Every structure is written in structure tokens, then in C-alpha cells.
Amino acid sequence: MFTRAIVRKPGKNIAEGITTANLEQPDYDKAIDQFGAYIKTLKSFGLTVDVIESSPVYPDAHFVEDTAVVTPDIAVITNPGAAARNGEQLDIEPVLKKYRNIAHIKNPGTVDGGDVLMVGNHFFIGISDRTNEKGAQQLGNILASYRNTWTTIPVDVGLHFKSSVNYVGKNTLLVTPDFADHPALASYEKIMVGSGEDYAGNTLLINNKLIVPKGFPETRKKLERLKLDIVELDMSEFRKMDGGLTCLSIRF
Secondary structure (H helix, E strand, O other), rough: OEEEEEOOOOOOOOOHHOOOOOOOOOHHHHHHHHHHHHHHHHHHHOEEEEEEOOOOHHHOOOOOHHEEEEEEEEEEOOOOOOOOOOOOOHHHHHHHOOOOOEEEEEOOEEEHHHHHEEEOOOEEEEEEOOOOOOHHHHHHHHOOOOOOEEEEEEEOOOHHHHHHHHOOOOOOOEHHHHHHHHHHHHOOEEEOOOOOOOHHOEEEEOOOOOEEEEOOOOHHHHHHHHEEEEEEOOOOHHOOOOOOOHOOOOOO
């Protein structure tokens, strides 16, 4: 069960971040409202939330998940794969030091937390434009030293592995069609995101409750078969910057 989350407030420079979404620019005030609703939901799920102030230097810094991988035993400070974001992790380490011992991913390895999916004591590590083989090996070795197992999976579509695959409880993965038949995922039940609803693949499980992005009714209907409480949140402004529900927090 998660008891705590770390989040970072979006800055007024939010529209200067990296994006491939080809959507209009995000509205700062609306993003702040959506961020507030996100925090309120985390607290309603029983989490204590540490809020870090926005960064004037890193416009993507509110996508805090990419800066660390946190397990019950260790916090691994990542080495983000996008040069424009490498440095965000420096503000996260002092916060995580309050709660965990710290390890680091070091050059030439790169890792984004959005490529790392924890399912019990097994970790899937996506090899993407942001996470390379050397970084995955470093992370895997750290995880294995605490009796965890790990598997790498190439990410050929989407920004991160968790853009397309997320654990939703009950030995079940929510997957986009690109990953539905991947052999590394064969031991899990799968729920396929609805047609044209790939963004809903980034759904967040916290303490046997699900947060899903608003506006994807077919995927929500499929998730209802799990009989978990579901909260829908509007993520429109973060979607414009390639971000989703998992991106906005570090949970542990």
C-alpha cells in the first residue's frame, strides 16, 4: 500500500516543455486546477503528499515520476534521457532522502521513471528514446540486489513504456494493442484500451483504486469489470505536453 506521494507544481513556463502531441498550447490556469484535483484525489486515497515548488529552469519538471524509481527498499535517482530535462532529479533527491536510502543511475546510462513499471517485486523496464540499455542494466542490478526481478521491453511506440502498459490490479495489465501479445507479459490477464483511446493506457492504480483520464468511456467500461473504485480526472492540459496520470507523482 502506498502512503506517500511527491508532486511538483507546474510552472508558468509549462508550454515551453517537450512535446510531440501536436495539440494547442496548455492553459496554465487550467493546468493548475487539474493539478489541484490530482492532489486532492491522492489525499482521498490515503496518501500524504509532498508538494515541491515549480522550476523556472525545467518546464517539464512537474512530470516528477521520471526523476526517480522508488521501491520499499531503495530510491533510485534516475538520469533522464532528454538533455533538456536532465537536472530535474537534483531537486528530488533531497526530498527522497527523508524516506529512503539513495542509489543513482550514472552516465552513460539513462533512465526515465516513466519507462519503469513495478508489479509486486518484478520490474518491467522499457528501452526507449529516454531509457537506454546501459541505464536499464544499472537499474536492474540495483533492483536485483534487493531480491527483485526485472525484464527489459523495447518501446517502439509512445514516449514511455507506461504510456502503453500499466498494472491495474488482480494480475491484470491495461495495454494498448502494440503490447497486447508481447511474450514478456504473457502471464498476466489483459484489458485492451478502447479503439482510439490509447491515452487511457496511462491509468494509475493506488491502493486498490484507479485513477483514469477523463473522456475515454470504452476503456473505463472495460476497467469496471475489475470492480475497483474509479475516479476520472481531466488531464487535457498535461496531455498536450505528452504527460499522463502516472507522470505527475512519485508514489511509495
